Amino acid sequence: MPISSTLSARLGPGPAPSPSPSPAPARWSPYGRPTEPRGAKASRPALSLDPATARLLGPARKAPPGRRSSYAAEAPAPTRRRLAEEKSDQKTDPKPAVTNRKPNQEPRVRESCGGFAFLCALAGHTEAITGISMPTGSNKLYSGSADGTVRLWDSNTGKCVDIIKMGGKISCMITHDKWVLFGIPKSVEAWNIQTGKKLSLQGPSGLVCSMTIKDEMLFAGTGDGRIMAWEFPAKENNLGPVAILSGHERQVISLSVSATWLYSGSLDKTIRVWDLKTLQCVQTLSEHKAAVTSVLCWDQKLLSCSLDKTIKVWSASESGNLQVMHTHSEEHGLRTLFGMHRVGKTPVLFCSxxxxxxxxxxxxxxxxxxxxxxxxxxxxxxxxxxGGLLFTGDGAGELKVWVWAPQNEVPQTPALT
Structure with a gap:
């Protein structure tokens, strides 16, 4: 699922007809339309990367022969003719044709793909990456994996600076304010990156498969089909849940919240809609023909994807119940949905x-x-x-870093709440 569904972006209208670049996209709000943040700063000049991006990659480095650099995208390999020309130039002029780049000079990026340019890959995890977080105000990137470890990456160097063993498979990970939360077997572990405080929330009988937070209430979908609810932040450690939502017959692997509803997607092929005030199930959606792998709120609509090779768009009918408004089909089953707003333009949906x-x-x-x-x-x-940085983690344990870099649009820190 998208990490930290409680993060919401509020950006302004589209760019005015002037040469100044437009702001970068922001992550989807779980509900409501994007609005302009107060005190928004002007965008930086075109073709300039956000400082956090340059810090993440670090100074330009020359990779050893036959080995790919981990910090910057490589240029195409020179041809034999080019190599011969370079050797010829070196004979006539002992000075290098290109001087070393300054430490703060921005790295080159590969060709843009759908508006994103690949920056680098961070290797280290040995199994699937199940969660990624870069909390606001932190210079550390957190990644959690099924290998049972959390890796901390220094944004100034791009290097892994710490490896923490969690004592079990990490199946999900979200961020809330200054907290990073990890779902592991039989508990949710929460770290406050500002104070160093740690909480362990007990109650699940098996693996914690999904999480989301709304109005100081943490919800966690578990492997036995239940959804645990805790007050968060908890006042004490090792507290049990204040409520348990039952109804699903198999694992609850995706959760999403709107202003009034909690949505849960399960391997039992259904989506359940829960009233956040009463914590009661008010509707069960059974139109998918296979496991529902991801649910995502978009304005007043709900998006869901499934192993049945479809994405469904749901909207409320006159009676107030959700019904399918559109179905998009793919040739493969679908795994994860993630959304992004663009100022003055259409939203973008990521679908793995x-x-x-x-x-x-x-x-x-x-x-x-x-x-x-x-x-x-x-x-x-x-x-x-x-800064427009996008992180993707795959089943091989590879963490990739991308940057939003379409023509005439420059990365800018999105407004997160």
Whole structure:
């Protein structure tokens, strides 16, 4: 699922007809339409990367022969003719044709794919990456994996600076304010990156498969089909849930919230709609023919995807119940949905394919395909951070870093709440 569904972006109207660039996209709000943040700053000049991006990559480095650099995208390999010309130039002029780049000079990026340019890959995890987070105000990137570890990456160097063993498989991970939360077997572990405080929330009998937070209430979908609810932040450690929502027959692997509803997607092929005030199930959606793998709120609509190879768009009828308004079909099953707003333009939907190394990008509401991103294996974790940085984590344990870089649009820190 998209990480931290409680993060919401509020951006202004589209760019005015002037040479100044427009702001970068922001992650979807779980509900409501984007609005302009107060005190929004002007965009930086065109063709300039956000400082956080340059810090993440670090100074330009020359890779050893036969080895790919981990910090910047490589230029195409020189041909024999080019190599001969370079040797000839070196004989006549002992000075190098290009001087070393300054430490703060921005790295080159590869060709843009659907508006995103690949920056680098961070290797280290040995199994699937299940969660990614770069909390607001932090210079650390967090990644959680099924290998049972959390890796902390220094945004100034791009290096892994710490590896923390969690004592069990990490199946999901979200961010809330200054908290990073991890779902592991039989508990939710929460770290406050500002104070160092740690909480362990007890109650699940098995694996915690999904999480979301709304109005100081943490919801966690579990492997036995139940949804645990805790007050969060909890006043004490090792507290049990204040409520348990029952109804699903199999794992609850995706959760999303709107202003009044909690949506849960399950391997039992259904989506359940829960009233956030009463915590009662008010509707069960059974139109999918296979496991529901991801649910995502978009304005007043709900998006869902499934292993039945469809994405469904739901909207409330006159009676108030959700019904399918549109179905988009793919040739593969679908794994993860993630959304992004663009100022003055149509939203973008990311959709990773099941048992495939492809993430497809669609304009909404038309579902016109705008591009695709690739990985080694199926992608489960997608996260958008400050500066237009996009992170994707796949089943091989590879963490990729991308930057929003379409023509005439410059990355800018999105307003997050």
């Amino acid at each position: 394919l099941h048992n495939s190394n492809c993430i497809r990008l669609f304009d909404l509401p038309s579902f016109d395909m705008r591009g695709k991103l690739s990985s080694k294996k199926e992608v489960k974790a997608i996260e958008l951070a400050a």
